[in-house]
Amino acid sequence: MEIRDIKQQLTINEVLQHYGLQPDKNHRLLCPFHPDKTPSLQIYPKTNTFCCFSSNCTAGTGDVIQFIQLKENCSKHEALVKATALAGDNAVIASPPPPASKLLLNKVKSRKVGKRITWIKLQYCQKFLVTIRAAFHPLKKQ
Numbered sequence: 001m002e003i004r005d006i007k008q009q010l011t012i013n014e015v016l017q018h019y020g021l022q023p024d025k026n027h028r029l030l031c032p033f034h035p036d037k038t039p040s041l042q043i044y045p046k047t048n049t050f051c052c053f054s055s056n057c058t059a060g061t062g063d064v065i066q067f068i069q070l071k072e073n074c075s076k077h078e079a080l081v082k083a084t085a086l087a088g089d090n091a092v093i094a095s096p097p098p099p100a101s102k103l104l105l106n107k108v109k110s111r112k113v114g115k116r117i118t119w120i121k122l123q124y125c126q127k128f129l130v131t132i133r134a135a136f137h138p139l140k141k142q
């Protein structure tokens, strides 16, 4: 999964939820990256980004990957792995359990193969008939 895909599939709210963080109706919450008394972490669901307005905070602005990186205190690579897992969980929930279209495709495929076999058999029978006819034909030249 590419970073772009992860960012498309994983919303900032899902990341917050994963960490048990709940923004208020103004999309603000107590910043988990510095001792915060008034909600100074602003969430932007439209752009999937966050921004801490406190001057005492080093979080600044960032996206879902950076949020995970800050929260886990890990490398960007580890944050990406974590984000992929989170995005993957969402994908599993979002997709329907049995891939109906694939089953249908397999059915069509096997039907096509069946037709092809019948056709080959027919060709073989015809060839066989011609050979037999030729062998037993009274006017066949020796």
Ligand SMILES: [Zn+2]
Pocket (backbone or CB within 6 Å): 031, 032, 033, 034, 036, 040, 041, 052, 053, 054, 057, 058, 059
């Ligand atoms: Zn902060």
